[in-house]
Amino acid sequence: MTLAGGPGAVLIIVPAYNEEAAVGSVVTEIRTVVPGIPILVVDDCSEDSTITAARMMGADVLPLPYHLGLGGAVQAGYKLAFELGYEYVIRLDGDGQHDPRDIPAVLDALRSSGCEMVIGSRYLLEDSNHTSFLRSLGIRFFRLILRPILGKPVLDPTSGFVGVNRAALQVFSKSFPLEYPEIEALVVLKRRAFRFLEVPCRVRPRVAGKSTITPLKSVYFVIHVLMGVFVNILKFERRRWRR
């Protein structure tokens, strides 16, 4: 499918790294749920056949020549979507954890609410058990940290199931965190006085592969994200003082 943006145009972005076992079924599921919407798999320089698997199922692929990490891959997709003139972009992970059946809800909220960003939140559902203890602990911690910064509660700040409109796309094309982007992205949006909304979404176990999160990486994650949030607040305050 040739990508062609324009007013009202929607693009689905799927960042993927070594997801040959899962990405094909993710693309197929998305095509079944929203058949007319183009899918762009951003391949973060995978060492396996992720690109072939995605193309075989009918997705467009943006192959990165060098491994950038999740944030860099997502931002590359945002940049292309912005250049091509897309108005809405929905991002979900290539490991199959996000249920594409929730795409219409995210898109409807994006179109009708006027919010610049819509987050698919697993915690708005009664059955929200697909989270490890460590991750759950981290999410609770960041909820507390983000509440005063964002001025409203956010239940699922680490969700990778996110929809953005063109205004947010423009901001993220220029400024997007490279590692662990979700939480920092919220603060980046807050700096621009943008709004966000959460809608319920289902999270499933990974289709294939293993999560790379270890206790040590979790500690690094918390420190890294705290630093990122702190730096963004400093930028925010500096802008306010200049006014």
Next chain:
Amino acid sequence: MEPLLNAIGLASLAVIALVLLSLRRAHIRVEYSVSWLGAAVALLVLSRWRSLLERVGGWLGLRDDPASALVLLIIVVLFVLSYRFSIIISRLKDANVALTQRIAVLEFRVRTLDEKQQADSSS
């Protein structure tokens, strides 16, 4: 104290020689060699110029132990250089990411145009 100062003087000379050699072989760019040369020359001068070293030691509260003052200065210099290179590496990483993304986007658009051209010519 003299053996320590001699060792620092020799090490400074070695750094100067290494940097000049690297410059000649184009292993290091001129703009990044200046910091190393400047630091090495400053340490060489301080290790040879006793009265100056004692004066600097006095500023640092180490008038009776100028060798320690010189070691302290070396630590500060290495810290400043490391920090400077961290900034340079960060800038390079940002540039690398932006270039990688730009190449990917342009390659994608070229590929799309090629496919469109092929489809147009075959129809």
